[in-house]
Amino acid sequence: MYFCLCCGYQTLYEKPPGTYFVCPICFWTDVDLDSWTRFELRKAQLNYVHQGASNKEWLAQVRPPTKQDYRHPQWKLLDTKIREDGTKVKNLIITAFNDVHREDGISLHESDLTMYIINYNGPPSFFRYDSSCHRQLLADARAKDVETHWKDIPTQTLEKFIFLSSLSHYLDKKGWKYYLPAYLVWSLNKYIYNRWHNECFIDVVNSFILKDTHYPLNYEIEDFEFFSRDEYLAILSSEQLSAICQFLHFGLTYEWIDEVYKKNIKNFIQDYCPTI
């Protein structure tokens, strides 16, 4: 007999998930677990604990556990595990990046405008930065980002830019290092405080961690510079790299990720933090 993923009692005749067996104690149907159903399970468990059934419409069908029912000794709400693990990873990031300030690094609005300028002028290799026309526009954009510590960046600002896949292309190393922890914590908060499907994990990973190339504008040479991912990662301390890998590990554990991304993320952890 196997344990029900929702209530934790030993009620399944086949190994979950995906048996489609309905548990008689909580009435959870043992579906395959993907990102959607994992969050359904999180809610179903809370329903079971607070209301007595995985969904209140099944209250008449469920039966209470008896002395003969055996519950897995380590059973814990998925909600509790996500909050505990998510908070641990969040604290690692906050500690590792606590002293990071933006200084003269490129800001989000500035980076975003760079992208528009490029779109009007062609790809970076053909682009010439026109100081007379662009410098004031970029300075105005930069003035919109007033905070100097990443913990103070308004959520609305982070959310305004995260869905731009080229977001971190145009942040220089200082800007990238400054916005990276803000986005990692923002994504974790989605898990910790929202009992809902989290679509932003992969966006953050793609934009900030797995991105192969960066093209920040260098005002001194009035052109873009090219940097590889390794050159950006090289500015992080081992504590900061380790915090990023713990963040990735958390995502691998709780988020549904397609096989290609999963492989890339595992390779990243293997390359940069093999001890995790």
Ligand SMILES: [Zn+2]
């Ligand atoms: Zn159950």
